[in-house]
Amino acid sequence: NAGVTQTPKFRILKIGQSMTLQCAQDMNHNYMYWYRQDPGMGLKLIYYSVGAGITDKGEVPNGYNVSRSTTEDFPLRLELAAPSQTSVYFCASSYQGEEDEQYFGPGTRLTVT
């Protein structure tokens, strides 16, 4: 199993550009999450999904969109990149259950200039 994979690893965007961060998991997990990690801070939840076709906002959803058409994939879309979106983005997944841990991808480092 590859676990949780994310692409790209690094990206530099100009203000106003758009891009999609890809996330895939091969563990048949039904729950998936997107977090952002700013320097010196903990992770903050952007969006999450409890299954294909179901998504919901987390703590910091503004400026982002998600979709979940399959169990495996959970892409994160930035429509109009802003400098405030410079961050490291982590995707995670878990199997529904009271004690199931979240498995994290390696992250995407995004810089908006």
Add this chain to the structure above:
Amino acid sequence: GDSVTQMEGPVTLSEEAFLTINCTYTATGYPSLFWYVQYPGEGLQLLLKATKADDKGSNKGFEATYRKETTSFHLEKGSVQVSDSAVYFCALTISGSARQLTFGSGTQLTVLP
């Protein structure tokens, strides 16, 4: 809302020293508590967890006890190694919340040989 407070870092220790990283929480429900570790350039990995009061989580020589009376989940290790150098995050999740994790700000640990 729910929150996690960790001791500020960075923490620098000599090899074989005793480690304590303090973590306290505020939660409206009955949280499960976690410690995640992030090695340089990698995603987060679950280190240990505890799901109810007085539970002790342990892994790789690290321990933490869920103290409901003091709302704490302090991380300890009796003898740290250089390979323990990483960022440590305390986190909680509330039952029935789609397993959303609320993270502390992280504590950078550096162990010197």
